[in-house]
Amino acid sequence: MYRVLEVNITTSTLKLVRQDFSGPFCSISFSGAMLTPELFELLPDYKTLSAYYLCNPRLHYPANFTCSNKGVGSMNQDDFNHNNCGGSFNITVPIGYAPEEEGLNVTNLESVLKKGFEVKLNIDERPCRECKSTGGICSYDVATPVCCKRNSSSELECIPMIPSGSIIANDPSPLQDFCVAIGDLKNGVFVNGKFCKDPKQAKAEDFFFQGLNKAGNTTNRVKSNVTTVNVDQIPGLNTLGISLVRIDYAPYGQNPPHTHPRATEILVLVEGTLYVGFVSSNQDNNRLFAKVLNPGDVFVFPIGMIHFQVNIGKTPAVAFAGLNSQNAGVITIADTVFGSTPPINPDILAQAFQLDVNVVKDLEAKFKN
Numbered sequence: 001m002y003r004v005l006e007v008n009i010t011t012s013t014l015k016l017v018r019q020d021f022s023g024p025f026c027s028i029s030f031s032g033a034m035l036t037p038e039l040f041e042l043l044p045d046y047k048t049l050s051a052y053y054l055c056n057p058r059l060h061y062p063a064n065f066t067c068s069n070k071g072v073g074s075m076n077q078d079d080f081n082h083n084n085c086g087g088s089f090n091i092t093v094p095i096g097y098a099p100e101e102e103g104l105n106v107t108n109l110e111s112v113l114k115k116g117f118e119v120k121l122n123i124d125e126r127p128c129r130e131c132k133s134t135g136g137i138c139s140y141d142v143a144t145p146v147c148c149k150r151n152s153s154s155e156l157e158c159i160p161m162i163p164s165g166s167i168i169a170n171d172p173s174p175l176q177d178f179c180v181a182i183g184d185l186k187n188g189v190f191v192n193g194k195f196c197k198d199p200k201q202a203k204a205e206d207f208f209f210q211g212l213n214k215a216g217n218t219t220n221r222v223k224s225n226v227t228t229v230n231v232d233q234i235p236g237l238n239t240l241g242i243s244l245v246r247i248d249y250a251p252y253g254q255n256p257p258h259t260h261p262r263a264t265e266i267l268v269l270v271e272g273t274l275y276v277g278f279v280s281s282n283q284d285n286n287r288l289f290a291k292v293l294n295p296g297d298v299f300v301f302p303i304g305m306i307h308f309q310v311n312i313g314k315t316p317a318v319a320f321a322g323l324n325s326q327n328a329g330v331i332t333i334a335d336t337v338f339g340s341t342p343p344i345n346p347d348i349l350a351q352a353f354q355l356d357v358n359v360v361k362d363l364e365a366k367f368k369n
């Protein structure tokens, strides 16, 4: 266990000393009490040394010491052969400390160890900022990051910032005001999918799109049409993690089962009547979540879930949907599975879908690009 000697909130550093280092060197616990390295980073003013003990007493060791219960030991110097010692543990000392060449000056080492060492707390910045903004102090309870505040009766209360077992989720945040996408920079590398225009050259048009009042053409096999407004239509959407679609459905048309690999979708029905749904993953036993929507109704399709919408009315339907990606991507299940180039071997799909191989061949012909 460690005792905290000093706390510096501005630099997030702590001065720590091992509790057993307050007594004589030979009475300390000869074991490494490791601090979680992901949470505590040793400041560069300090270094770690290895102390070996239960060494062969007939040999000579540099910086040697003798403890009645741990036999002969040695404070490690570089290239020291420790094969003749029974155990070791680490100590943290100031960078300037060098064990004596011959016999270890134990009294000096004890006073060095008692002064402790400094570590930087690697508290995840966002929860810590939130903690500070509510008047708290970020700290640790053993290895759990906690936010400590005075309660109404002015006692210090510490609550975990990330309760164990929970998951942190967040939207991506851009590193600048905007990053308007430009076409191709010859032989360049992709940055987040697209290059950024010089911000000084950005103009209102980069953030603008026209025409979502117009219905898409629904004369096709599934009698629906999706008009996308993503980073390809609005270059200013680059890095912003959001996009939009308009979906038109002829009577009894459908937006067939598909999934967006990079986005959750939130859909609002403006006109008509839709039957919509998504199916959860295998882990959740492939449950269908479905609903009939009327104008003004909203439905959410979580990221990655296979979902669909069907116009169950006699009139055209119109919906708009937001997606939390500049480029959500679409995988239409039937087109992807039966319309790949080159086609997947029909025997494979026949077994996978438990279909007659001729049915698969027929499907592959229909979905052929």
Ligand code: MN
Pocket: 258, 260, 265, 301, 307
């Ligand atoms: Mn969708």
